[in-house]
Amino acid sequence: MRSDVLIIGAGGAGLVAALHAHEAGVKVRVITKDYPTRSQTSMAQGGINAAFGNVGKDSVEAHVQNTLKSAHGLANEEAVRLLCEEAPRAVEWLDSIGVPFSRTKDAKIAQRTLGGASAPRACYAQDYTGLKILHTLYDRCLACGIEILNERYLLNFISNKDEYEKPYACGATVLNMRTGEVESYESASVIVATGGYSRIFAKHSTNAVGTTGDGIAAAIRAGARLSDMEFIQFHPTALKNSSILISESARGAGGYLVNSKGERFTNELAPRDEVARAIHNEIEKGEDVFLDIRHLGEAFINEELPQERKLARLYENVDPVYDLIPVKPVAHYTMGGIEVDKNSSSKLRGLYAAGECANHKVHGANRLGGNSLLELVVFGRQAGENAAAYAKKFTHTIDASLQIKSAQNFIMGVKYFTNQIDFYQKREFMGNIFYNNAGISRDEMGLKAVLGAVRQIQKELPFMGPKDKSKVHNTNLIEFIEFGNMVELSEIILVCAISRNESRGAHFRADLPNENDRAYKAHTITWKEDSVLCADFME
Amino acid sequence: MRVRIKRYTSEPELREAILEYEVDLQDATLLEVLNEIKTKQDASLSYASGCRSSVCGSCSVRVNAKEVLACGYKVQEGDLIEPLKNVPVIRDLIVDMDKSYAFNQKAKTWQNSLSQGIAVTQEDEKRNEIQSDCILCGSCYSACPVYAVNEEFLGPFALTRVWRYVSDIREDGVDAKIENIQMNGIWDCTLCDACTMVCPQGISSKSDIEKLRSKSAQLGFMDTNFGNFSGGFDGSPMF
Numbered sequence: 001m002r003s004d005v006l007i008i009g010a011g012g013a014g015l016v017a018a019l020h021a022h023e024a025g026v027k028v029r030v031i032t033k034d035y036p037t038r039s040q041t042s043m044a045q046g047g048i049n050a051a052f053g054n055v056g057k058d059s060v061e062a063h064v065q066n067t068l069k070s071a072h073g074l075a076n077e078e079a080v081r082l083l084c085e086e087a088p089r090a091v092e093w094l095d096s097i098g099v100p101f102s103r104t105k106d107a108k109i110a111q112r113t114l115g116g117a118s119a120p121r122a123c124y125a126q127d128y129t130g131l132k133i134l135h136t137l138y139d140r141c142l143a144c145g146i147e148i149l150n151e152r153y154l155l156n157f158i159s160n161k162d163e164y165e166k167p168y169a170c171g172a173t174v175l176n177m178r179t180g181e182v183e184s185y186e187s188a189s190v191i192v193a194t195g196g197y198s199r200i201f202a203k204h205s206t207n208a209v210g211t212t213g214d215g216i217a218a219a220i221r222a223g224a225r226l227s228d229m230e231f232i233q234f235h236p237t238a239l240k241n242s243s244i245l246i247s248e249s250a251r252g253a254g255g256y257l258v259n260s261k262g263e264r265f266t267n268e269l270a271p272r273d274e275v276a277r278a279i280h281n282e283i284e285k286g287e288d289v290f291l292d293i294r295h296l297g298e299a300f301i302n303e304e305l306p307q308e309r310k311l312a313r314l315y316e317n318v319d320p321v322y323d324l325i326p327v328k329p330v331a332h333y334t335m336g337g338i339e340v341d342k343n344s345s346s347k348l349r350g351l352y353a354a355g356e357c358a359n360h361k362v363h364g365a366n367r368l369g370g371n372s373l374l375e376l377v378v379f380g381r382q383a384g385e386n387a388a389a390y391a392k393k394f395t396h397t398i399d400a401s402l403q404i405k406s407a408q409n410f411i412m413g414v415k416y417f418t419n420q421i422d423f424y425q426k427r428e429f430m431g432n433i434f435y436n437n438a439g440i441s442r443d444e445m446g447l448k449a450v451l452g453a454v455r456q457i458q459k460e461l462p463f464m465g466p467k468d469k470s471k472v473h474n475t476n477l478i479e480f481i482e483f484g485n486m487v488e489l490s491e492i493i494l495v496c497a498i499s500r501n502e503s504r505g506a507h508f509r510a511d512l513p514n515e516n517d518r519a520y521k522a523h524t525i526t527w528k529e530d531s532v533l534c535a536d537f538m539e
Numbered sequence: 540m541r542v543r544i545k546r547y548t549s550e551p552e553l554r555e556a557i558l559e560y561e562v563d564l565q566d567a568t569l570l571e572v573l574n575e576i577k578t579k580q581d582a583s584l585s586y587a588s589g590c591r592s593s594v595c596g597s598c599s600v601r602v603n604a605k606e607v608l609a610c611g612y613k614v615q616e617g618d619l620i621e622p623l624k625n626v627p628v629i630r631d632l633i634v635d636m637d638k639s640y641a642f643n644q645k646a647k648t649w650q651n652s653l654s655q656g657i658a659v660t661q662e663d664e665k666r667n668e669i670q671s672d673c674i675l676c677g678s679c680y681s682a683c684p685v686y687a688v689n690e691e692f693l694g695p696f697a698l699t700r701v702w703r704y705v706s707d708i709r710e711d712g713v714d715a716k717i718e719n720i721q722m723n724g725i726w727d728c729t730l731c732d733a734c735t736m737v738c739p740q741g742i743s744s745k746s747d748i749e750k751l752r753s754k755s756a757q758l759g760f761m762d763t764n765f766g767n768f769s770g771g772f773d774g775s776p777m778f
Contacts, residue, residue, distance in 0.1 A: 034587075035636055037675050038595040098650035098709055100664055100671045107658040125671070131594050132671050139700070143649035150637060178629055208589045244592045311592055314611060315568075424578035467582035472550050473630040476582040 002398070003029035003147075004391040005384070006171060006187035008154050008215055011039030012130070012373065013355025014193035015137040016380030017387070018146050021191075024388035029185060031152040031174060033210060033478070036138045040195050040208050040356070041376070044130025045247035045307060046114050047122025048094075048377070049370035050087035054108040058119035060084050067371060070116045070271045071364025072505040073521050074228065079342065083362045083371070083378055090377040091123050099136045101125050112304075113252040114369035116271035120252075122370035127247050127307040130373060151177040153478055154214050155410065157190060157222040157351060158403045162396060167223055169351035170398040173407035177478065180471025182407045188394035189350045189387040192219055193380070196334035196356035198232070200486045200493070201439070202431020205331040206238050206245040210482070215357045217485035219338045220492070224346040225527040227339040227359045229489070230496035231506050233367055234440050235332035236275040237291050242315040243330045246308050248272075248369045250293050253304060258324070259287040273366040273506045276329035280440045283328065290324035297321075329440055333372060335363045335506065336493070339525060344383035347527070350390060354383035361523070365505020414480065417465025426457055426464065427483050430490065442497055443511040451494040457487055495535050496524040540564060542572060542614060544584070545621040547628050557619070569609040569620065570598055573632075585631040593739060596674035599623060599681070600632050606678035606737040623681035625690075639677050639694070646693045647719055648700035651712030663708045670703035670747060672740045679734035679744055691723045695734035695744030698725060702747040705754060717755050725751045726762045 005021045007014045010032035021028045030036070051063040063084040068075055095101060095109065102110040102125055111120040125132040141148065158171040171186035194215025198207040205211070220226050236257070237246045251257070251268040257275070258264055259282050266278035279289045293301065293308075298321045301309055305320075312320050337359040344352045344360070355376045362375060433453055437446030461484060468476035502516040503509045515521075522537040543559050560576050567575075570588055577584045589595035591610045598609035601621045626634040679695035686692045701720055704710050728748045735743040752762075 034589065034597065035640065035675075038589050038597050040590075042594045042596075042674070043590050043592065095659075096653040096655060096709075098654070098704065098707060100667060100703075100707070101659075103659055103661045103664045105661060107660040107663075126668070128594070128672060131674065135671065135673070135675075139643070139649040139704075142644050143647075150640075178635070208595060209591070210589060242591065307594075314593075317566075424582075428578075470548070470550055470583070472548070473585055473633050475585050475633075476577070 002186045003027045004188050005029070005191060005387045006031070006185050006189070007191045007193055008172060009039070009193035009195065009355070010034070010036035010148055011193060011195060011355065011376070012041035012134055012137060013376035013380040014191070015134070015141055016377050017191045017193060017354055017384035019137070019140055019144060020381045020384030021388040022144050022146055024385055026388045026391050028146055029187070030146060030148040031154070031185065032148065032150055033153045033177070033214070035150045036141070036148050037135055039134065040211055041134040041373070042131045043206070043208060043245065044373050045127040045245065046249045047112060047124035047129050047370050048091060048133070048373035049117070049121045049368070050091040050123055050374070051084065051119070051121055052088055052091070052109065052111065052123070053119065054104055055111045055120040058121055060087070062118050063087065063121060066117050067362065067368050070366050070368040072366060072515065073517060074364030074504065074523065076361035079360050079362050083374060086378045087374055090374060094133060094136070094377065097136055097140045099125065099133050112249055113269065114248045115251065115269045115275065116368045117370070122249070124249065127249060127305050133373060152183070153177055153481070154194065154218055155182070155407045156218050156403060157348075158184065158186065158398070158400045159222055159348065160396065160399055166349065168349040168396060169222065170396065171400055173400070173403050175411060175478075177473055180474060182404060182411055184400045184404050186398045186400055188391035189352065191383050191387050192338060192351065192353040192357050193355045194357045196337070197486065197489050198331040198334055200430065200490055201331035201434050202428055203243055204431055204435035204439070206235055206243055207332070212482035212486050213357070213489045214482065214485050215353070216337055217488045219346060219348070219351065219353070220526070220528055222348055222351065224348045224351055225339040225525050226492060227336060227361070227523045227525050228496070229336035229493045229526060230500055230524060231335035231365050232331055232493070233272055233333040233335060233506050234276040234329040236272055236279055236329050237327040238330040239312065239316045240326035240328050244311050244315050245332070246291060246312065246325060246327060247305070250291060250305055250308055253293070253296055253300070255291055255293040255296065258290050258292055271366055272369065273508070276440055277508060279327070279329050289327055291327050292324050293320050294322065331435070331439070333367055335359070335365070335367055343386045344379055345386065350394070352383040352387045354379040365507060414465055414477070415469050417461070418463050419465050419467055420463045421460050423464040423480055423483050426460070430454065430457065430486070434490070438494060438497060441508050441510045443509060444498065447494055447498045451491065451498065454487060454490045454494060458491070461487065492526050492533060495533060496526065499535060500524060540614060540616055543617070543619045544631070545619070546631050547622070548630055567614055569600070569602065569607070569612045569614050572614050573609060585633050587633050594674055596676035599676040599678045601681065606681050608676060608739045611739060623677055625680055625683065625687050626677065634677070636677055639680050640675070642694050642697035643700060646697040646701050646724070647716060648697060648704060650704055650707065650710055651716070654709035654711070657709050659708055667703045667706045669742055670699050670706070673699055673742055674740060676739060678737045678739065682733040682737045684731060684733060685727055685729055689723065689727060692727050693720060693724045698751060699742055699744045699747045702751055705751065714758060717751070717758055717760060720751065721755065721760055725755065
């Protein structure tokens with residue numbers, strides 16, 4: 001089944017890419033392992049940055065400088081400028097398709113301050129910003145008649161070689177979750193929009209359970225390069241017991257962080273890496289840490305932060321209007337991803353990427369709040385337009401037979417794995433050792449120990465496997481394949497984190513607490529040669 | 540704590556059963572209980588989940604015959620967990636939402652054209668703030684007695700979504716949107732309010748349908764069912 005552009009993932013980036021590729025006049029097909037509107041984008045609360053200056057004085061230049069500062073020297077200034085210059089147009093486009101943004105008294109899009117920002121810059125829709133953007137994008141896709149196929153799980157990208165033996169991407173093999181059969185979707189170009197890999201941290205992550213890095217793992221297997229995989233952002237304020245996100249807008253509005261003694265201990269609106277570390281240090285000292293928004297008052301909380309109140313009551317049994325909210329920092333956003341150029345194209349011809357799975361080098365070592373919804377609009381559009389333009393000129397043949405066979409063998413074979421080791425236990429274990437040794441504070445010994453454990457898990461995979469052998473909607477099988485992808489990415493993260501002998505942004509090495517620009521102001525690039533992992537620092 | 544879960548599989552042959560599980564968790568959400576069973580007791584138990592925080596709409600099920608989000612419901616001793624109603628079950632608690640989602644297409648739940656430079660006031664924005672909180676979890680279709688007997692009925696979330704756009708100051712195709720929901724739409728609803736009772740986002744599709752009815756009346760549309768009863772358009776009674 002062929003289309004011009006095949007998009008894997010129906011979150012914000014995938015749907016924006018689909019709309020723009022469709023507008024360019026090509027046949028678009030979107031596949032998702034879930035349903036559109038169920039993606040991680042729905043969980044974004046705080047807002048989307050654009051320097052309108054609707055509420056206080058602001059400029060594109062200030063947005064650029066804040067982003068660069070937060071990135072700790074690891075962002076590409078040209079890419080950051082594009083992101084920030086395009087931001088007002090991106091938000092105006094969302095407004096034009098009907099996103100119900102909150103408004104100011106003078107009928108402009110309302111804006112608020114997030115961490116690391118010099119002005120109220122994040123446009124929002126209460127604390128349901130991502131949800132409302134995602135659903136409006138989905139509605140627009142319906143209006144355009146874009147084909148979206150649900151419950152299809154990505155296995156691998158299909159690539160063929162041209163007459164000069166140069167590979168090109170031309171589709172994907174997929175497991176139809178409902179039938180249990182392998183399917184192939186051929187296409188002139190492919191866009192990866194599958195999200196990040198924070199679920200490696202298992203219960204120590206704000207993310208949805210499907211955030212397992214499937215597209216990134218498939219991309220490196222197919223010959224693309226990854227960059228900066230060691231940079232993982234910890235959100236300072238997740239609920240202590242459930243790791244559910246409490247938006248940065250709670251601090252932006254004036255919320256305090258306090259320890260067990262009721263003392264404030266940090267600047268609540270510093271960039272996320274700094275605040276997360278400050279909380280981590282308090283917890284290491286034996287303190288509990290709380291978010292205090294009681295002084296904001298019930299009316300304000302109900303108007304601006306309704307979801308936060310609901311979540312805190314449900315999952316922590318506290319009412320933020322009257323109580324302190326117990327919090328801890330957990331894995332939230334992965335800066336690393338598929339390395340792409342200024343056209344959103346990966347190293348594998350015909351394979352594009354956008355959203356959290358891609359690394360456009362705009363977040364560097366630490367993403368600024370409000371820039372992730374922005375990147376999926378700006379770069380989703382770029383990926384969609386470029387993948388469409390490439391598809392129009394595509395003249396190669398597509399032969400997927402080998403890859404279909406190998407995908408079928410894989411699905412058949414994996415069910416015969418021996419099941420002597422429980423992969424759910426290993427998944428939980430990996431999350432714990434990552435959080436404790438490869439998380440907010442790292443050192444060489446700890447990282448190497450985790451790498452040893454991960455390599456052991458790799459060897460043990462054939463002794464794991466799904467217990468459930470059935471075909472129809474086998475979530476046990478899907479979770480095992482997802483686990484396999486996370487194990488593959490875990491090795492890469494650790495190799496990168498061990499190689500980077502310095503501290504920079506979200507990568508904090510307790511044994512090497514300073515930035516070392518001479519040696520490490522460069523991107524950590526990884527790729528595979530004959531299935532062997534290679535890594536190097538490159539400009 | 541004991542819970543009972545309705546299991547369903549189609550392979551190798553169709554089988555249904557209510558199985559009982561004992562779980563050692565206190566003050567836990569249903570999703571936590573399901574995860575505990577799947578990872579520790581029975582890996583074949585099938586259910587959908589996503590965000591764990593009530594915004595993705597994946598994990599709606601019925602507990603003791605009432606629709607809830609598994610991630611937002613605290614389990615009680617002896618609870619009976621079943622899949623949603625009025626929707627094909629694929630396996631255990633997983634249902635096929637394709638048809639429910641397709642009602643959005645049928646009801647044309649989108650802004651008619653791209654708007655430009657229309658100032659939206661706070662008052663305008665408040666008009667559909669709550670309707671745009673919808674997460675498409677499908678609880679309302681499961682609870683709807685009209686949809687249970689008329690599978691062409693556009694249904695609660697699709698009609699709420701129509702109101703979300705029709706009430707938006709940026710919408711320039713209100714008449715066509717209203718015309719599109721006359722058949723198998725707003726007049727088929729019995730206003731029983733079952734959808735409101737189960738919505739995890741506090742949305743009342745029933746009251747949105749009432750608003751769509753009065754908008755329809757303003758635009759000169761009539762209750763199609765009433766039209767059938769009264770016979771003609773000239774207003775003369777048939778009896």
